[in-house]
Amino acid sequence: MTAPADDGGLVHRLRVLEDKEALRCLLVRGWRALDGKDWATWAECWAEDAVLEFGPWGEIRGREAIREQVEEAEAPFPSMQHHILNTHFEVDGDRATGIGYMWFVAVTGNGAPSAPYSMGGPYDWEFRRAPDGGWRLVRQRLGVWWTAGEETGPEAFRRRAVASISSRGRGPTMDGMPQAHES
Numbered sequence: 001m002t003a004p005a006d007d008g009g010l011v012h013r014l015r016v017l018e019d020k021e022a023l024r025c026l027l028v029r030g031w032r033a034l035d036g037k038d039w040a041t042w043a044e045c046w047a048e049d050a051v052l053e054f055g056p057w058g059e060i061r062g063r064e065a066i067r068e069q070v071e072e073a074e075a076p077f078p079s080m081q082h083h084i085l086n087t088h089f090e091v092d093g094d095r096a097t098g099i100g101y102m103w104f105v106a107v108t109g110n111g112a113p114s115a116p117y118s119m120g121g122p123y124d125w126e127f128r129r130a131p132d133g134g135w136r137l138v139r140q141r142l143g144v145w146w147t148a149g150e151e152t153g154p155e156a157f158r159r160r161a162v163a164s165i166s167s168r169g170r171g172p173t174m175d176g177m178p179q180a181h182e183s
Helices: 010-035 039-043 063-074 155-167
Strands: 046-054 058-061 079-092 095-107 117-129 135-142 146-148
Touching: 010 039, 010 079, 010 095, 010 117, 010 135, 039 063, 046 063, 058 063
Parallel strands: 046 135
Antiparallel strands: 046 058, 079 095, 095 117, 117 135, 117 146
16 A cells, blocks of 8 residues: 655644644653652653753753752652643654743642642753654753742752742743744
């Protein structure tokens, strides 16, 4: 059987849509794994040479170093929810970029779910297609625009995040945040 003729780029457009869905699924799988503290599954979403940029931590290089830093930072929280909102992806062959928003909510060390710790801000992602055909995170930039909640457990983390943003004189923007382009 022969493949159907490409009708006006239909095959290409379908491939881009499938890639965008694969990117969304990668993030959902990874961030759901974070909620369950399944560090191995979360780490599989990252390329070996990945880079995480986050204000209070600076730049962290390498999948294992990223996993260790995040695992340590999230250890005080008995339960967490990592929400990824308003995502937009651009695919260019075996590379892709994405933007979205983070809304992180966690029960603090004292276990009071009525007063959770939370923070929000922008995500900026870069992805690369892996040899197995799946996508991996190559770079993530994460900004913090706001925090709220109890000053227990993650207090030092929250103060560092806010101080980092304040020291740069930033309002609700993030250096290097790409603008979404219409497809």
